[in-house]
Amino acid sequence: MILEISNLKQRMSEGGNWQSFHDEITALHTKATTEEEYVILLEAHAILVELSKSCFDDATYRRLLPIIASEYLLLLNKEATQNGLVNSNLLERITRREVETGRLDPNDEFRKLAVAGEDMIGKTSGVTAHKCKHGDWFFYGMSFATILVYGLEMISWSPLWLIVIGLVAGWKINERERSKIKNLRAH
Incomplete structure (x- = not known):
């Protein structure tokens, strides 16, 4: 104490x-x-x-x-x-x-x-899905896209289109995790 x-x-x-x-x-x-x-x-x-x-x-x-x-x-x-x-x-x-x-x-x-x-x-003691904070998967998607952008830039290919893919992928993964938690609480 x-x-x-x-x-x-x-x-x-x-x-x-x-x-x-x-x-x-x-x-x-x-x-x-x-x-x-x-x-x-x-x-x-x-x-x-x-x-x-x-x-x-x-x-x-x-x-x-x-x-x-x-x-x-x-x-x-x-x-x-x-x-x-x-x-x-x-x-x-x-x-x-x-x-x-x-x-x-x-x-x-x-x-x-x-x-x-x-x-x-409801009681959350039964929720077993891993925690899902807004932006976690968004961050992972953007990080992956950024690494790809720098990698593809070295071979002289414009990879700006990957940013959009990273945003969409991050959003989709985040929504999937949030729906898992929601479904577990419903049961």
Whole structure:
């Protein structure tokens, strides 16, 4: 566990600047890798929300509250992010954990959306096709075409027509992979 995360709540109990702790929680959240670290940071965020009642006047606190609530949901989304995309199954598990700990209302719209997302997309544990990101096969096709272009250029033959073939081949392969994953989820 990252040392700054493990002793964060202890340091917060000793007092300090609200904004500094806020910035630190946000920065440490990008470094967290385990559920335990994420939970500690979310607990620290909840403590910070409680402290903000005494740190700010009522008008400022009321303006700050929706921002803090949105930030909390963003932290949950970041925890559920894998390969740049929010994993709906992971988000459902995270929001369930947050409901169980009392940090999230079970009737919260975000929780309902997380459950609906998992139900709609389905469990992905059975998906066995290799990952398919937009552009993977496009990249391979363009790389192959580029190598051919330079190779054919050495024999004085204009190979520009291969770029189009590379684009089409990359697109076709990418679509094939995406349909494999789609078909696996449907069954």
